[in-house]
Amino acid sequence: EAEVAQSPRYKITEKSQAVAFWCDPISGHATLYWYRQILGQGPELLVQFQDESVVDDSQLPKDRFSAERLKGVDSTLKIQPAELGDSAMYLCASSLRRTIKQETQYFGPGTRLLVL
Amino acid sequence: AQTVTQSQPEMSVQEAETVTLSCTYDTSESDYYLFWYKQPPSRQMILVIRQEAYKQQNATENRFSVNFQKAAKSFSLKISDSQLGDAAMYFCAYRSSSNTGKLIFGQGTTLQVKP
Numbered sequence: 001e002a003e004v005a006q007s008p009r010y011k012i013t014e015k016s017q018a019v020a021f022w023c024d025p026i027s028g029h030a031t032l033y034w035y036r037q038i039l040g041q042g043p044e045l046l047v048q049f050q051d052e053s054v055v056d057d058s059q060l061p062k063d064r065f066s067a068e069r070l071k072g073v074d075s076t077l078k079i080q081p082a083e084l085g086d087s088a089m090y091l092c093a094s095s096l097r098r099t100i101k102q103e104t105q106y107f108g109p110g111t112r113l114l115v116l
Numbered sequence: 117a118q119t120v121t122q123s124q125p126e127m128s129v130q131e132a133e134t135v136t137l138s139c140t141y142d143t144s145e146s147d148y149y150l151f152w153y154k155q156p157p158s159r160q161m162i163l164v165i166r167q168e169a170y171k172q173q174n175a176t177e178n179r180f181s182v183n184f185q186k187a188a189k190s191f192s193l194k195i196s197d198s199q200l201g202d203a204a205m206y207f208c209a210y211r212s213s214s215n216t217g218k219l220i221f222g223q224g225t226t227l228q229v230k231p
Contacts, residue, residue, distance in 0.1 A: 004160070031217060040122070042207050043161075044223025056216050091161070095217060103217055107153075107161040 002026045004108035006092050008093035012114045021111045025074070025094030031055075033105060034067055034077050037089040046090075049075060050097070082115045089113075118143045120210050122222035127192075129198045130230050136183075137193045137225045139208030147213040150184065152193045156204040164206070167191065169213075195227075203229045 013019050025032050030051050035043035046065065048056040048069040051072035060067065064083070069075040079086055089112050093105040119142045129135035143148070153166040167175045167184050174182050179196045195202055208222040 018131075033217070035219075040223070041179055042209075042223055043219070044221070045218045048216060048218065056218060097217065098165075104166075105217065105219065111158045 003075075004092055004094050004106055006090075006108040006111050008111055010112050010114075011110060012116065013082050014116050015084055016081040017083050018078065019113060020079075021090050021113075022066045023075045023077070023092030023094075023108060025092070026096075026106055029094035029096055030072070031095045031097040031103070032069060032075050033093040033095075034075070035091040037091055037110070039088070043091055046077070049060065052068075058086075079113075082113075084115050087113055087115045117212050118145070118148075118212065118220050120208055120222040122208055122225050124225045125223070126226045126228070128228040128230060129195070131198055131200060133198055134194060134196045135198055135227065137195075137208075139191045139193070139222055141189050141191065141208070141210050143210065144187070145210075145212060148229065149211045149213070150182075150191045151209040151211070151219070152180070152191075153207045153209060153221075154202075154204045158193050161207070165193065167196065178187050194220070200229050200230050200231060203227055 032049040034046040037043040040043045046060045047067045049069045071081045091095045091110045092108040095105045148169045150167045153161045155161040165177045181194045183192045205224045207224045209219040
């Protein structure tokens, strides 16, 4: 069964350093989401792509976060510089998105980030 | 803005028994979708069940069923014949019927299943 792939699974970094996370969605899935999940809370959307275009990045802290999906397939989320409050699980999800009614988001295993 | 609230941080159930997880939400929209997701420890989140707001009939998926009360803005999940593999964090989520697919999640409920 096809799955969303994410790497790395774990990342420890020091504050002010740059970090990057990679996501490979299920083949053929045009819609890709990045969520941030702080420990003990539910995920919150950071950015949504439809193919290579950003649909919603209203909750993305654009002074330090950037996201791209250059060829409309895999995606990279970058943080520069990392801050202590960025420690969280970063989840990627993808969907086929034929219609909003039919959409199911499939989640990857996440990247757990710890900023020291 | 829409919000989702799960008021039970932790729940426990005996194996083979039934448990109900609560979820309430707030929205001014009339058409939307509700979901329950399961997040096992160190594993990816998976969809358990979905409900379309315009459907009065409660959704059912094998041992999982929901009690959708639209007027009360309540969406609870019932797990029957609980199994050890049901132990996980469960999230209730809301999605608008607008074009974006953004899911709004509750804080989650950790379910423990006792043998």
